[in-house]
C-alpha cells in the first residue's frame with residue numbers, strides 16, 4: 125500500500141555529502157520515506173499531489189529547512205508562497221524550530237500578494253508607480269466604480285458596483301484586458317463592466333493605487349517590460365515553493381513559471397480534491413499545466429494520513445466518490461478507528477446552535493479538550509449569529525474568523541484613510557472618504573467642483589486641491605479646502621522624521637476625529653473610540669517589532685494585506701468560521717453545521733455539475749479538518765428570507781454510502797430516513813444526547829468514578845478511554861469539582877474533571 129511514484133531518479137543523490145549535518149538528519153527523521161524523497165529531491169520541478177492530512181505542508185516546511193541545513197541554499201534564495209499570512213507565519217515558526225531563528229530570518233515567505241507588493245514597492249517605478257502606492261480593497265474599488273458610473277450613463281441602482289467589480293476582477297484574474305473583455309461581452313451587465321473596465325484602471329493609476337488583482341498582474345507587466353528585473357529575481361530565488369497549489373489562479377501560475385525559468389527549481393504541493401476557489405478564478409487546470417510545462421517533473425504522492433481517525437477518512441472517501449472530476453487517490457492511516465461520527469438533527473438553527481454548544485461543553489468536561497480544540501464550520505457567514513448567541517449564553521469563549529474583521533470596520537477604515545493620505549495624497553478613495561469627515565464645511569458641491577477641475581486638467585484630486593484658488597469656489601469653501609490641505613501636508617512632511625505612532629496620534633487629534641468620537645457619547649461611539657485606540661496600539665506594536673525599519677507605509681502595507689483568514693485565535697477559544705477559511709487547518713473536534721439543501725450546497729450551485737462538485741469538495745475539506753471527533757448537523761427549519769422555513773436535509777448526506785455515521789441516539793444512520801424521535805426529545809427542551817440512553821451511560825460512569833477516585837493520587841499511572849495511558853501530576857478541587865492534571869505521552873497535559881473522566885488506575 126505504501127507506494128510512491130517517482131518518475132525519475134533523484135538527480136541530486138550525487139551531490140549529497142557523505143555525512144549530512146546533524147540538523148539535516150534530524151529534519152529527515154520527522155518524515156516518512158515518501159515525504160523524505162520529496163525533501164531530498166531539491167533540484168528540478170517537483171509536484172507533490174496528495175490528499176488532506178498527508179503532510180504536504182509539513183513536507184514543504186521540512187524541505188525548506190533541509191535546503192538551509194545542508195547548505196544547498198542560502199535563506200534569501202528561498203521563496204515560499206502560502207495561501208494566508210497565518211500559514212506563512214506558522215511555517216516560519218516551524219522552520220525556526222528546525223534550523224534556528226537566525227538562519228530562517230531571510231527566507232522570503234508570504235502570500236503571493238504580500239511578496240509581490242514588496243517587489244512592486246521596490247521596482248514599481250519601472251512601470252510608473254511610486255513606492256508609496258495604495259492598495260485598494262474591494263470596498264475602495266466599489267467606491268471608485270460607483271463614482272465612475274454616472275459619467276458612463278450607468279445607474280448604480282440598476283447595476284450594483286459590487287457585481288461590476290466582481291466581473292472586472294474575474295476578467296483580471298484570467299488575465300483578460302479591457303479590449304479583449306469587450307469582445308467577450310454576453311449580457312447587459314457584462315457590457316456595463318466592459319464600459320467601466322478601462323476607466324477603472326485609469327482611475328486606479330491616477331490615484332497611484334493598485335487593487336488586489338493588480339498586485340499579481342502588475343508584476344507580470346513589470347517582468348515582461350523589464351527583463352533585467354525578472355532576471356535579477358530569477359537569480360535571487362533559486363528555490364521556489366507553493367503550498368495549496370490547486371487554488372492558484374492564472375496570474376499566479378504565470379508568475380511562478382516566469383520566476384522558475386532557468387533553474388526550474390519549483391516545488392508545488394496541492395490536492396485537486398480540495399480546490400474550492402474556482403469562484404475566485406482559481407484554476408484546477410494549473411496542476412495539469414504543471415505536468416505539461418515540466419514533463420520531467422518528479423511527481424510524488426503521499427498516501428498516509430496522519431491527521432484523522434479511520435472513520436473520518438472513510439467518510440471523506442464516501443463524499444468525494446460522488447464527484448466525477450477527480451484524480452484517483454488512496455489514503456490510509458495507522459490511526460485508530462476512532463469515535464463514531466454523529467449526525468445531529470435539530471428543529472431550527474437555534475436548536476442546532478444549542479446542541480453544538482452542549483456537545484462542546486460535554487467534550488470539554490468529559491475529555492478535557494481545551495476550547496481551542498473545537499471548530500464550528502458553516503457555509504455562509506450569516507450562520508454565525510445563532511451559534512454565537514448559543515455560545516455566549518453558555519459562557520463558552522469563541523472567536524469568529526472572517527466576517528467583518530477589525531480592519532474593515534468603518535472607524536478603522538476612516539483612520540487608515542487619513543494615514544494613507546500621508547504617504548500617498550493622490551489616493552482618491554481615501555481623500556474622498558475623509559475630506560469632510562469630521563464635517564469641516566467641504567460639501568458634495570465643493571467636492572464635485574474639485575473633481576471636475578481635476579478631470580479637465582488631467583490632475584489627481586489632490587493636485588486640484590493644491591490649486592484650489594484656481595477652481596473658483598466660494599471663499600468659505602476655498603478656505604475649508606485650504607485648511608484640510610494644510611492639515612495633511614503638514615503631517616505628510618513629518619512622515620520620515622516622526623515616529624509612526626506619534627504622527628498618527630497627532631493627526632487624529634488635529635483632524636478632529638478624536639473629538640468627533642468622544643462628542644457623540646453613545647455606547648457605540650465609545651466602542652468605536654476604543655477600536656481606534658486599539659489601532660493605535662497596533663501601530664505602537666508594529667513600531668516596537670520593526671524597530672529602525674518601521675515606516676508608515678510599511679504598517680499600511682501589512683494592514684492592507686491582512687486577509688479575513690488571518691485573524692485566528694491565539695488564545696483558548698472555540699473557532700467559528702466558514703468552510704473556506706478552514707483550509708489547511710486541523711482541529712481535534714469539528715462541527716459542520718447547516719447541512720441542508722439550498723444552504724450546503726448553496727442553491728445557486730445546484731444547477732451546474734461543476735459548481736456542485738466544488739461544493740462537495742468544500743464538504744470534503746471541512747470533514748478532513750477533523751482529527752478525532754466529527755459532528756454533522758442540520759436543522760429541519762431555518763430562518764431565511766424573513767421567515768422560518770422548512771428545510772430539507774442536504775443531498776450530501778443522502779448520497780453517502782457508508783456505515784461510519786450514527787444518529788444522536790447512537791443508531792446507525794440510514795440515508796433517506798429522517799430521525800424524528802430525537803427531534804421530539806429536543807422539542808420538549810431536553811437535548812437529545814442527554815436522553816435516556818445517555819443517562820444510563822452517565823450512571824455507569826458515576827460508579828466507576830466512585831470506585832476509582834480514592835485511588836487517583838498524584839504519581840499514579842492511569843488509563844483514559846481516549847487519551848490512553850498517563851501519569852497523574854496533581855489534583856485540585858473538591859467533591860464534584862475535583863480535577864486531576866494528567867500527563868499523557870500521546871496528547872500532552874490535560875486537566876480532567878474526575879467525575880466525568882473515567883480514569884482507571886493501572887499501576
Ligand SMILES: Nc1ncnc2c1ncn2[C@@H]1O[C@H](COP(=O)(O)OP(=O)(O)OP(=O)(O)O)[C@@H](O)[C@H]1O
Pocket residue numbers: 154155156159174175176177178179180181182183395398429430431707708709710
Ligand atoms: N511523517 C509524519 N510524522 C508525524 N506526523 C506527521 C507526519 N506527516 C504529517 N504529520 C502531521 O499530520 C498533520 C497533517 O499534516 P499537514 O498539515 O502537513 O497535511 P497537509 O497534507 O498539508 O493537509 P491539508 O491538505 O489539509 O493541507 C500535521 O499535524 C502533521 O504534523
Ligand SMILES: [Mg+2]
Pocket residue numbers: 180181182708
Ligand atoms: Mg496543508
